[in-house]
Amino acid sequence: MKVYRTQHYIRPDLQAHIHSKDLLENVRNLRSLCPAHTKFCAVVKANAYGHGITEIVNILQKGSVDAYAVATFYEALHIVSLTKKKPILILEPISPVWSVEQIRISAREGFECVLSSTESLHYVTSILSGTSLILRVHLKIETGMGRCGVDPATAASLLEAIEDCENIRLAGVFTHFATADEDDLSYAEEQINRFEQFLNTHRIKERRKVTIHAANSAGTIKLPHAHYDMVRCGIAMYGYYSRRMANPPVPLKPVLQLQAPITQLHRIPAGHSVSYGRSFIPTRDILAAIVPLGYADGYRRCFSNRAQMKIGPYVAPVIGRVCMDQVILDVTDVPAVQAGQMVTVLDNDHNSPCSAYALADLAETICYEILTFIHAHVNRIVH
Numbered sequence: 001m002k003v004y005r006t007q008h009y010i011r012p013d014l015q016a017h018i019h020s021k022d023l024l025e026n027v028r029n030l031r032s033l034c035p036a037h038t039k040f041c042a043v044v045k046a047n048a049y050g051h052g053i054t055e056i057v058n059i060l061q062k063g064s065v066d067a068y069a070v071a072t073f074y075e076a077l078h079i080v081s082l083t084k085k086k087p088i089l090i091l092e093p094i095s096p097v098w099s100v101e102q103i104r105i106s107a108r109e110g111f112e113c114v115l116s117s118t119e120s121l122h123y124v125t126s127i128l129s130g131t132s133l134i135l136r137v138h139l140k141i142e143t144g145m146g147r148c149g150v151d152p153a154t155a156a157s158l159l160e161a162i163e164d165c166e167n168i169r170l171a172g173v174f175t176h177f178a179t180a181d182e183d184d185l186s187y188a189e190e191q192i193n194r195f196e197q198f199l200n201t202h203r204i205k206e207r208r209k210v211t212i213h214a215a216n217s218a219g220t221i222k223l224p225h226a227h228y229d230m231v232r233c234g235i236a237m238y239g240y241y242s243r244r245m246a247n248p249p250v251p252l253k254p255v256l257q258l259q260a261p262i263t264q265l266h267r268i269p270a271g272h273s274v275s276y277g278r279s280f281i282p283t284r285d286i287l288a289a290i291v292p293l294g295y296a297d298g299y300r301r302c303f304s305n306r307a308q309m310k311i312g313p314y315v316a317p318v319i320g321r322v323c324m325d326q327v328i329l330d331v332t333d334v335p336a337v338q339a340g341q342m343v344t345v346l347d348n349d350h351n352s353p354c355s356a357y358a359l360a361d362l363a364e365t366i367c368y369e370i371l372t373f374i375h376a377h378v379n380r381i382v383h
């Protein structure tokens with residue numbers, strides 16, 4: 001494989017505090033919803049939802065996680081030395097776009113790959129035939145997600161073809177929900193029905209070595225009859241319901257708190273505009289604080305004049321436009337505020353004005369996007 005020299009550096013002033021205890025407690029709580037035999041697959045794609053994949057995998061190794069899921073081959077390669085032989089499932093299906101080396105390394109390292117087309121099966125077979133390498137695959141059944149699964153009829157022919165391949169082992173059969181996070185679960189139930197039909201027609205449940213799985217976080221929490229042999233939890237493990245839930249059946253605590261220092265304090269007179277575009281003009285004399293993070297660090301520009309940060313127990317509004325690397329806060333009403341003091345940018349409390357939910361609402365998006373936007377150069381501090 002070509003090895004790329006990285007240009008990565010860490011910003012010690014931007015601190016993402018990662019609370020191990022809460023992460024492990026979330027895993028325990030999610031597991032408690034499942035039958036004892038159901039395996040727990042920790043989804044750590046997208047830099048562990050912005051939390052830091054190395055740090056999160058290291059913590060999870062101390063808890064009861066049975067497998068990991070990542071989006072890409074490269075993430076699998078990145079964590080394989082940390083996971084101590086626990087299975088790593090690569091969610092992006094294998095395809096002829098993968099290099100010969102990627103397929104070979106996947107087989108050699110025991111990565112579990114997703115198979116969702118006949119072309120991919122032929123491609124893998126052509127690469128591995130005549131070698132002693134075996135690739136473990138999970139067949140992804142399209143039941144309604146409408147993304148990259150294979151329709152049940154083609155899946156049936158793939159099942160047969162896999163039987164005849166010496167270099168391919170069927171390790172799993174799975175599907176993925178499109179709407180498990182919605183209040184109306186009727187579509188998810190239809191998906192379960194289609195999946196069940198496939199499992200029954202091909203007697204998959206009788207194959208002991210095949211792991212059947214379907215549930216993401218929302219499915220794990222809300223669809224107990226879809227737990228099967230394994231659940232794949234991402235967002236819930238990090239402490240969030242896919243969307244805010246009024247009466248959650250299980251407590252989840254956000255794992256990450258993002259902080260940054262106040263670098264400077266300035267008096268700004270009434271009538272003097274603040275930041276690009278002059279979108280904020282104070283009507284009184286104010287004390288403004290500069291915080292050295294901006295949209296290039298994942299703090300969205302649409303938070304301009306709308307988001308809030310916390311300084312101890314006090315709330316300070318963002319004023320003016322969020323810049324590439326700086327934000328300005330109005331700290332006039334924060335007692336004894338000082339340069340060097342740490343400000344909470346994203347809080348590990350669902351009810352905080354700067355929770356990931358609150359920020360997601362401002363950006364008209366989901367908390368997943370707020371979290372995954374946290375830049376890799378933010379220093380992850382594990383507690």
Ligand SMILES: *Cc1c(COP(=O)(O)O)cnc(C)c1O
Pocket residue numbers: 043045091176215216217218232233234235236242
């Ligand atoms: C991302 C992903 C998950 C995890 O989803 P969450 O909602 O974060 O739990 C599970 N399965 C697949 C196939 C995924 O792509």
